[in-house]
Amino acid sequence: MKNSLKSLSLLTVALVMAACGQTPSATAPTTPGASTPMPAGLRSLAAVPGKWFVELEGDPTALGAQSVGAQQASFRALAAQRGVTYQEVASYSTLFNGFSVEAGEAEINQITRLPGVLAVYPVERVERPQVQRDLNAALRPEMSSAVGMTGADIAQNELGLTGKGVKVAVMDTGIDLEHPAFRGRVVAGYDFVGDKFGSQDKATGEYDFTPVPDNNPDDCGGHGSHVAGIVGGNDAAAGFKGVAPEVSFGAYKVFGCEGSTQSDIMLAAMERAYKDGMQVLNMSIGASFQWPEYPTAKAASRLVKKGMVVTVSAGNSGTSGQFATGAPSLGENVISTASVDNVKLELSNFTINPGGSKIGYQPATGAPDAPSGLTLPITKAPGSTPATANDGCVAYEANSLAGKAVLIQRGTCAFRIKVLNAQKAGAKAVIIYNNQPGFISPTVAPSSASDNVAVEIPVVSILQDDGKKIDSLIESGVSMTFNADTQSFANPTGNAISSFSSYGASPDLELKPDIAAPGGLIKSAYPLTQEASGYAVLSGTSMAAPHVAGVAALMLQAYPTIQAKDMRTRLMNTANLRWFLNGGTLVEGLPTYVQLQGAGMVDVVSAYNNTVTVTPSKLSLGESDTFATRRKVVVLKNTGARREVYTAFHYPALTLGGTTLAPRPFDQYASMTINGQQAELDSKGNGGVEIVVPPFGEVELNLVVTPPAGAPDRSQYGGYVYLQSAAGNSLSVPYSGFKGDYQSIKVLGDVRIGNAVYNFPALTDDAADELYQEGEVPAALPDYTFKKVDVKDSAGKVFSVMDAPAVLANFAHQSRRVTLELLDASGAVRDTIAVYNYWGRNATNVYADATSDAFDTFAWDGKLSGGSEAPAGQYQLRLRVLKALGDESNPAHTETYTSQKFNVVR
Known part of the structure; x- marks a missing residue:
């Protein structure tokens, strides 16, 4: 059962393997006596442990409230009659017919098989969107260039469209109610969680997921204000104007000041936004690698059916490959939005002479600012060329760079090493040029407490082509002068789909995302308590979706009777194709993948005129x-x-x-x-x-x-x-x-940690800190008592774990149905423990860091479906996985894993 093991926290500490330096082979051993010590760092984080959606069979948009209430009452009565105990967290009746519940392994397994239950789904932990924030003051793309990319500026200035009279809901971290871009325009809202929700106690390491709701959706996280600013911020004093600068806002706060939220909270906020009469809902959040049937996606589809336009970010999982678009953007008629990079950047710059041309740059984090007017001759290492991979990685001759700026190409070693080598040789500035197209934001700050050498000279990064240009001038003599002003420069990746934007298609092969909008390097509002200027630059599909929400508001002002389900059609019909970015160069006339851009970039003027x-x-x-x-x-x-x-x-x-x-x-x-x-x-x-x-x-x-x-x-x-x-x-x-x-x-994959490959699925024995990889033959059958056992981690902290078997499984692709079965000593099916429909894929088969979701956990508590304890004896667990769009009657469409045999000890 997904994330149900209470001992998962143990799996994050260094255990026997790390202590002994053992590395498992890529091929699991099959000799008797083989088992694998539990690897350090192995865990699964996507779902909220012990928390589930329970969906009943009736569609709430087709049934009356009385019928939905009767179905839910019948479920409660039947569960009580059969002795199923659970804690009901919330019930839903407008967009979803069912509940979110807290339940143990045995209870949720029984719930999956109760009459009237359509499906159960894990309540996902929805991480705060991982947008990229540029902290360098030198990078200042203007919102005006973003609105110009979609024609929103023409809609405002020539068509007279501002979104006036349209109510747009922003489900996010809230909105800064005192910000001049929004003051007096937030007409509805609710804080579902409170400021501390999702925060971590620094002393104990424990997280606070106790909601403390109130009626004040003020933003202390930043993301929501940035999103709302794109939709329709309006701050004349700052010269800032969003896509639809006269909309009214609904603010639905589902995040605290830090940390994650949960998908059942999102569902509650969606129902509230509908009841408040919002016309457009933007959700720049979601759970990647899901199905259109996931509750938040299904609820979003029903919102559109009820008349609300819904825009959702497609996701920032571009590095996780195909089939990564998330819920709720997978919903039917929901507008799933990809990100396009902004075309213009306002950059600090220096002038090179002779020639007088200006070069835009980004300052490196951890280095002092470049003083305006500083003029330096430019040099480079002897023999350095744009083909030198390890430029600057070897110490320079003493004082060879005295009084000069040194040009160094990115590559091979860390930026800090290059800069300290230059500084030691007397350089007064360092110019780092990229070894591939695009800007970089280097850091030269110390990486550890023991590294206490200060970088005392300015360090800036420039584009690859600019670096090559300067390199060609050094032999004849060239100097640089840092300028005080900023200047607009073309973004070399502008108008291309952003590298972080998620790929489709959906697991049922529906085309997603639907459309694209500016999302890479967007300047918008930010809480005044966190940014004195009230503005910040962020990148993400989080920034693209609200742009489309603003466009929808403009269209609703122009055509108030347009149906929500028709809005996506109109915007997709008139979108503009985005071209393939090949090595940093846009190939005009060659559309990039449909599964990355959908119909292309939204064009509000074409949609208006069509x-x-x-x-x-x-x-x-x-x-x-x-x-x-x-x-x-x-x-x-x-x-x-x-x-x-x-x-x-x-x-x-x-x-x-x-x-x-x-x-x-x-x-x-x-x-x-x-x-x-x-x-x-x-x-x-x-x-x-x-x-x-x-x-x-x-x-x-x-x-x-x-x-x-x-x-x-x-x-x-x-x-x-x-x-x-x-x-x-x-x-x-x-x-x-x-x-x-x-x-x-292939659905069931292996898990790689560093260079070690673990053959999954695998049977776990938490009490013994053992992992039985697929194909391993234990020296003796593992025993399970189903009693709690105290174990210690490497730091000596004591954890209580259940001595019970569980299967760890990596889902390299989404599955239509997952069935967990109990086999007896002869290999016959003794019981069906649980059935899960529409199972999402894992983020990756490589565990890389503390936020990876490399596997799911399916545990057995030792009880049979009727609630009685399984008698002492020999058993196995079997996982049967029906593939996406698979045919149950075709054996090739089901993957099967059978665990090692084990003993139940009573």
Whole structure:
């Protein structure tokens, strides 16, 4: 059962393996007597231990309140009748029919099998969004460049749209109620948790997850104010204006001042925002690697069904590969939003002479600021070139850099080593240039208490191309002068999808994310108590989603009767494609993966002016294992009085290949016909099919898509049905498909810690600090007494653990159903312990740090489904995993793990 072992905290300390320096082999031993000491640092953090959603079968949007209440009363009565004990934390009836409960292993196992229970899901611990904050005062991208990227500036200044009269809910860390960007505009709100929720006691190390709600959603975390500022902040004195600067806000605080929240709290806030009459809800938070059926995603879908536009960040798990988009953004008709990097940066700079050109830079953390007017000659190490990988890593000759600025390329050794070498040789400044495209924010601060050498000279970082330019001038002589003013520079990754933005598709192969918006390097409001200026620069899909929420508010002001479910269609139809970023260079005309950008970047002016909509707004083609071609129909509907003419053609995007954790591009593309005609353009851009949509009329397009034969197996392909208009209002519909047999993806993976590979699933014996990897043969069968045992960690702290078996399993991919069974001595099924539907994948199969979610825990408490204790004897645990979109009747679609035999001792 996910995260149910009370001893998980023990697994974070150094045990026998660390003490003995043992390293498990990549292949599990099969000789008798083999077992593995519990590895240090192994744990799972995603779910809240012992806390679950229980979903009942009735849809609350289709049933009346009385029927939902009757179903919930029946569940309580049946659970009591069968002796199932649990603590009800909250009940839900508007967007979700069920409860969040606290329950032990035996109780939740029994609940999964009660009549009327549709499913149970772990309540996830939702971490505060891991946005990137630039602490360097020199980096100041303006919000004006971000709103200009989507046409929101034109909507404000030429179309007169400000979002006035539209109520936008921000579910986050709250909003700074005294900030001039919001003062007097927060018309509803609630604090569900209190300031201390999620905080850690520094003395005991314990976390406080006791909610202390009140009616004051003031922001002490910062993230919510930044998000709200993007939606519609308005501070004339500071020259700041968000996307929809006259909206009214609802502030729903689900985070304390620090730490995480929980998904059942999010669900309560969603219901509250609906009851408060909010028209748009932005959630720049979520749980990655989930299913559309997860409660927060399902509730978000129902919000749209009830008339609220819902925008959600797709997630910042770009480094975790494919199928990473999170809930609630996976919900149907929810607008899942990817991030695009801002096009402009305001940077501190220096002038180089001769030539007088200005070079933008970022100052390094841990170094003093560069004094304005300081002029220095620039030099470099003898023999250094842009091809020198270890530039600056070797000590310079004494005093060889005296009175000079030294140019050093990034690479091989730490920035601090490079800078201290230069400083020791007499350098008065260091210029670090990147060894790849893009800006870097280096730190030269000490990494340990014993490292007490101070960096006393300015250290700045510049772009790779600027570094190469300076390098070419050094031989003939070049100097630099630090300037006092800042200047606007083009961001080299501007207009590209941000590197942190999450990949789709969803586990049921629905195309996600849906759309993109500026989210990389965004300046917006920040609590005055934390930032004297009231503004900060953050990056994340957290910043992209509120931009779309602001756009939705502008559209609602212009078209108050637009249905929530139609908002996504209108925005996706008119979005602009983003191009592939190849080694830091945008390849114009080559759309990046559909599974990364969806329809492309939102364009509010095009959405406002457009009178033709295309439905469905996206096409999810599924896996190609069972079809040679896929046929789809899209409908163009014209609500205007003018005849619209389009040239329809196929615009393929890059294919997403490689593995789940290491995706890479392939230039193999699907082909398409439209209405029986070839839809591919020739090498000169000619071709396509003419489509005429009469005034107030409809036209059907019959599409036939053939998957790319040359693409690698298990790749995701995609592209666009592009409808080019001579009148300027072009439209597109993205499509996504999976090449090959989707069920061939392995679900149960291994876990790597450092260079050690652990063969998972694995049987655990917490009381003995033992881990039995798959294939290991114990010298003697482990005994379990189901009694509490005291054990000590390496620091001597005593923990009480249950002497009970559990299976640790890494989910390298999402699973449709997980079944835990008890086998008797003969290998026959003795009992079904639990059944879990729609199980999310783990963040990674590599445990890297304290926030990794490398595995889930499925424990057995020694009881049978009827509540009686299993008698003494020999047993095994078996985990059966039905793959995503799998067919239960096909054995190849189920993965099975059977543990080692063990003894139950009574």
